[in-house]
Amino acid sequence: MADRIFMSPPDVTAAEEEAVIRAFRGGWIAPLGPEVDAFEKELAEFCGRDHAVALSSGTAALHLALIQLGAGPGDVVVTSTMTFAATANAIVYTGAEPVFVDCDDTGSMDPDLLATALAELAEQGRTVRALVPVDLLGKVVDHEATGRIAAEHGIPVLSDAAESVGATRNGRPAPAYGVAAAVSFNGNKIMTTSGGGALLTDDADMAARTRYLATQARQPVVHYEHVDVGYNYRLSNLLAALGRAQLERLPQMIDRRHAIRRAYIDLADDLGGVTVFGLPDASEDGSTRDNAWLTSILIDEQKSGYTSGDLQAHLAGLDIEARPLWKPMHLQPVFEDRTAFVNGTSERLFRTGLSLPSGSAHDEATIERVCEAIRTFAETPR
Template sequence: MTGPVLLSPPDVGALEESYVLRALRSGWVAPAGPELAEFEREVAARVGTGHAVAVSSGTAALHLALLALGTGPGDVVLVPTLTFAATANAVRYTGAEPVFVDCDPATGNVDVALLADLLDRLTADGERVAAVIPVDLFGTCVDYASLLPRCEAAGVPVVEDAAEALGATYRGRPAGSFGRAAALSFNGNKIITTSGGGMLVSDDADLVDRCRYLATQARQPVLHYEHTEIGYNYRLSNVLAALGRAQLCRLDAMMARRRELRERYAKLFAAVGGVRLLGDHDPGSNCWLTVVVVDPVEAGWDVIDLAAHLRARQIETRPVWKPMHLQPVFASARAALTGAAARLFARGLTLPSGSALTEPQISRVLETISEFLEARR
């Protein structure tokens, strides 16, 4: 055993080094420059939207999109309970109230029927629902064929949280191309990384212009520094954009590597009763993270046991996202619940999934899991 095996480490190499060095030598090291403009153009083209603005994080992209839609105090925004805190935090940044919705147990994505019923109830009660934020969980897209017509009928805009889903597709259409706007993340553990960073993408040119303006401290287009409203320091640097451009060149190969690893996990667990992979029947997933879901009664063991066994051998795992309605900071929030998200939190475990994992590391993970399963047969 030589060193830890991480869940999803950055996958960078010589190509990224050459792009970053080029950006440094150009002198453009601030949040402006040719690499930044090209990165925005290339991501928009990949996602299939007309416009994009690169920002400091996926959270910033969500915040800007909500602001551009006029979200503010007194409004409510529907958010899946099974997500990372950033989705709900961005709502709070605007002063609006997140109302949480439980998930589809097969995928972990938002339960569309439950969301539609909640949307009807809230609007009937006279509340202003400023937006719906579906989350493409672990790289698998939401059922947009069902979701979008429900939101459109209610007159509520959709802001797609595609932070985990760059490269994924739904019925042939890229993640990030659904709704009025979408947020992408390039955090260090994502499928591509700019160290930290994100992007807002949309076909709405006016919305993107508004977000770009707010992301640059809402500075007025005059020679001196003039500000008529509050803005934010949210722009991505030109150097980090260069890193992102190199990563984007390798996206398809990195997705293929993650899918190959998922298939090896699927084969390993295929004959194990009470065990499944979350969303494993989605051919459009980018396979960002592979999640194993265990029924402890049928399997005879718990994910906690597997996690402890792997941890003892320096192999990193992580539970699925703790639902927002169970987080202390959102304890008083309203929620429409079925119990599905809480069960996935109790029974789900993310396994090492990164494209940078070496074959010896992958073999070590698979052999350690096999050892665990054999001991419990």
């Protein structure tokens, strides 16, 4: 029986193994150490930022940034509805209320709808502490438009770049936008530290405060002294070593994911009612390029004769993992009573979209197995 094909498994090699062994033999098994320091420096440089703080997750990065932007009970934080729950959860951790804004056809926050949302919230006298746009599946948000709208209202932008490390927009790395950006190194991301994330910023005070809060807000004295509530949010030295090896290989891993995407583009061109989501994924001059973290297709049932759910079930029966695009936050039971400005686009993408195996560890034979499974299903008379 063929092995199960996962959607985005970790891509690790001997380089990562050697890095972890190096850290282990260095004796820094305790949470922090020289690998963390080096990883932060290399990551900041790669992402076009002055500072990086390595943390236990991208969620932790969002949480600590929102705290420093003053989010708390009675406040509002505006974010994308087309995202993973971690974005909204981090807002709720602070006591603030998430307000959701729908996307346009790219999957990114709709600037016109954002302008409407901020205008209505201002009329209501609501205090909006931050705007948190989300880079969906590796494509960078239209920060020029959303940033201009936020600036008109005096609202800082915190970029959720959890899915877009390695992507660029107009020559700038994805995490270079906003007063700060949160990135994720979860096991299924474009690069991984097993679990982990980071906060990136040009603000030295924010970086220092993040480190302080992430290490239980311990005061610099011999005994344990605390004047603030802190969190156990730092990345370990061993995992930072893994991250350094992954960061070095990241450009090649992104190229591999784009090659996989091209295979799916060729497949979709041969099938009726199937399109690859998020195209174009790069500008002609190369200044804008998504990282191809996940390749997703959209299925028009009227033209294809089947739904994304039908295809997902077929692939599951062949031990091939595929998932719908994110279920919008305003449809999630835990958030369905929150304020949302919607236009129906995210609901349509959730209903018709399907993310396919996209991991850079997949070889050509594996991707061909996926393509053949899709082709056979699509061509089966109904």
